[in-house]
Amino acid sequence: MAQVPVGSAVVIAGAKPYVVAQPTDGAFVAFDAACTHQGATVAAQDGLELECPAHGSRFNGGTGAVEKGPAKSALASVPVRRDGEELVVG
Numbered sequence: 037m038a039q040v041p042v043g044s045a046v047v048i049a050g051a052k053p054y055v056v057a058q059p060t061d062g063a064f065v066a067f068d069a070a071c072t073h074q075g076a077t078v079a080a081q082d083g084l085e086l087e088c089p090a091h092g093s094r095f096n097g098g099t100g101a102v103e104k105g106p107a108k109s110a111l112a113s114v115p116v117r118r119d120g121e122e123l124v125v126g
């Protein structure tokens with residue numbers, strides 16, 4: 037969890053990339069990292085900010101909400117739970 041500092045979002049690469057964020061201390065959230073515009077993988081910016089490299093949509097990594105189009109829908113929420121020092125996503 038040290039890799040997801042409070043107030044930040046990170047993108048976990050893999051066959052199905054995820055965004056994991058810790059908006060407030062100890063509260064973790066996760067989202068599908070596929071942009072809701074055309075499915076490109078979003079990239080983490082400063083803090084909780086996420087940006088899609090394809091057409092510039094921006095999302096709030098703490099809520100998944102769209103902050104700038106062309107995407108119109110929020111990122112899909114994914115369950116995340118804490119298992120000791122590990123975070124289990126999906």
Ligand code: FES
Nearest residue numbers: 071073074088091
């Ligand atoms: S695919 Fe993300 S902005 Fe178009």
